[in-house]
Amino acid sequence: MELFLEIFLVITALAIVLNVIFKLFDIPTIIGYIVTGIAISHMYDMGNREEIAHVAEFGIVFLMFTIGLEFSFKHLMSMKKEVFINGGLQFLITSAFITLLVLRAFDTMSLEISIIIACSLALSSTAIVLKILNDTGKISQAYGKKTLGILLFQDLAVIPILLMVDFFASSGDVEIEILVLKTLVSVVIVVSLLFFIGKYVFNSFFHTILKTDSHEIFIASVLFIVIGSSFLSHSFGFSYSLGAFIAGMLIAETSHKHAIEADLIPFRDILLGLFFITIGMQIDFEIIANNWGLVLFLLIGVMTLKAVVVYVIIKFQVRRRIAIKTSLSLCQVGEFALAILALMGTKDLLDRETSGILIAVIVISMFLTPFILNNLNRIANKFENEMPTENEDVYIQPQTIKDHFIIAGYGRLGQMIVQELKQKNLKYVVLESDLSLVELGRSRGENVYLGNIIDKQTLKEAGIDNAYSIIVAIANEQKLEIVAELLKSMKLGIDIFIRYTGSEKKDLFKNFDNNFHFIKEERAIAQLMLSRALKEKDKIS
Structure with a gap:
């Protein structure tokens, strides 16, 4: 029993230390586990x-x-x-x-x-x-x-x-x-x-x-x-x-x-x-x-x-x-x-x-x-370069624009945000993982690309270093929380706006930095409806 506990502690410690070191060089955790196994096989006779x-x-x-x-x-x-x-x-x-x-x-x-x-x-x-x-x-x-x-x-x-x-x-x-x-x-x-x-x-x-x-x-x-x-x-x-x-x-x-x-x-x-x-x-x-x-x-x-x-x-x-x-x-x-x-x-x-x-x-x-x-x-x-293909423009390529918005998700909310940005002549890049939605956006002449918001290379190609802010417009609550946690771990240093529904913010998002702004969808809709109602009231007056 003591030997088992010793091996367990050594395996756990090695896996943690190696993965912390490997993560500094963007080496996947899988490699850390395999290297741990190699080390353990030389340290102990596992029988x-x-x-x-x-x-x-x-x-x-x-x-x-x-x-x-x-x-x-x-x-x-x-x-x-x-x-x-x-x-x-x-x-x-x-x-x-x-x-x-x-x-x-x-x-x-x-x-x-x-x-x-x-x-x-x-x-x-x-x-x-x-x-x-x-x-x-x-x-x-x-x-x-x-x-x-x-x-x-x-x-x-x-x-x-x-x-x-x-x-x-x-x-x-x-x-x-x-x-x-x-x-x-x-x-x-x-x-x-x-x-x-x-x-x-x-x-x-x-x-x-x-x-x-x-x-x-x-x-x-x-x-x-x-x-x-x-x-x-x-x-x-x-x-x-x-x-x-x-x-x-x-x-x-x-x-x-x-x-x-x-x-x-x-x-x-x-x-x-x-x-x-x-x-x-x-x-x-x-x-x-x-x-x-x-x-x-x-x-x-x-x-x-x-x-x-x-x-x-x-x-x-x-x-x-x-x-x-x-x-x-x-x-x-x-x-x-x-x-x-x-x-x-x-x-x-x-x-x-x-x-x-x-x-x-x-x-x-x-x-x-x-x-x-x-x-x-x-x-x-x-x-x-050796194999040119059709419709390659759906894939995100390195962007040269500055002071632009990066929008995650081109669902109904994402599409509404894009329309607002277009009306105000603001620059934007949309990242969407669903090819059919990407093709819809491209057919409208909008700057929508096939990409993943939690992939560092994709964010770099979307111009994250020169972006104004990120707007996360993903509907799936479970995926939304995962995306938020990953963006938090990246320590991007720019404003990040995230919509959420249902649960209170404190239950889903804890200990986030000040550059994260969480907007409850119901509250945003209420403010929009009140704003429209007041505008109509002013017209009558």
Whole structure:
């Protein structure tokens, strides 16, 4: 027990110190967690890491559940092209090419084992990619949706990969037809059970829980649903995260999704941090040193193949810039590949050295991913001169104007603010994450761009250094609070105006600097109505 507490304290202290230092250089927290794992693996003999890995896997489970909350079954069916066509083509084509690469790298490896390894390397990192896209709000952008669709198919593809492992490990004891039939029956049972529970139980269940007026009971019931749906999925041979995702989509149909999402975020982020620490613990530097040429060959080969395949598939559907950003978002290898390699090791399908080489390739690709994702715009800009495309003016470009307003959101309120600024001949730049609203604003000849208010590079391109003030006109209260907190952490030093509704300011926004001005929407409307009424009174007088 004392050793456990010591390791826990060291891990926590290291993670905090490293992330504080890394944040000074804009290095993502994911990297801090991975480096923490590397350090801990050299400081302590962790013994059986499998139990820690199982706990850490629930970071992905909670992530997939919160993603599912944003995507109901109707939404998923509207993405069927992204999921089943793009995802299916990416997985099959990438697996075929990587199989040839693996056979070239390991001369003595059989074709069957090479196919399993290639299929696992064709998977990308759900945990890293979706976390960063969620944190930056870019999951709703065109390339974010394309990326999500392919990642969802990859989660489904884990099932046939696990089937292949079982089949080749059984040495002919189990017929493949029986395995396939068993899997199909399991799919029907799991989906039917979760759909029935979601349609007929969730609403009444949460209604009963809310009657207790106990926040801790509500959180406990949410945790029970997440872990229960994951356990049900795993009991039938599927990944924990698949069951959590389906449960999230079912709850997305209820009126409780926003409250549930807000309560789960702390659990999700803590467990995700633990997951990335376990990733760092799996790096064996001795194997890397002895096989660095092979590791480098596989790393460059796999990441290049994945990026090229995704780009070729996507470029016929969207602008080239979106295709570039989607391909770069998916070029790494994902966490499920580590689980598949571990399973192959336990079934004696893979030796320790080969497994160590592949783990090194996977972890290094994951290590590079945050740097790639956080610089997608810069990388895409370098290709723009060589690849001119249509309608690129929707993307924010470096602004040269001064003393202008930066407006976040082009909904109804944002549109009204723009009209007022235009009437007064004042300069402005609008940042909006919804492409349809951006295109609406561009059609009106207004200075509206596709961008994210919480992205530092986007703010810089919007001319934040020379701006007069920022006006946040976002309607979603939960997102509004997140945006306010992030703008506060940036310490911009200019006036920031934020509208809010419903709750009192003191409940939502605490300890903000004097440059933040919070305007309650109801009060603003009352003042406007009174002002109009007094003007009419003066006319009559």
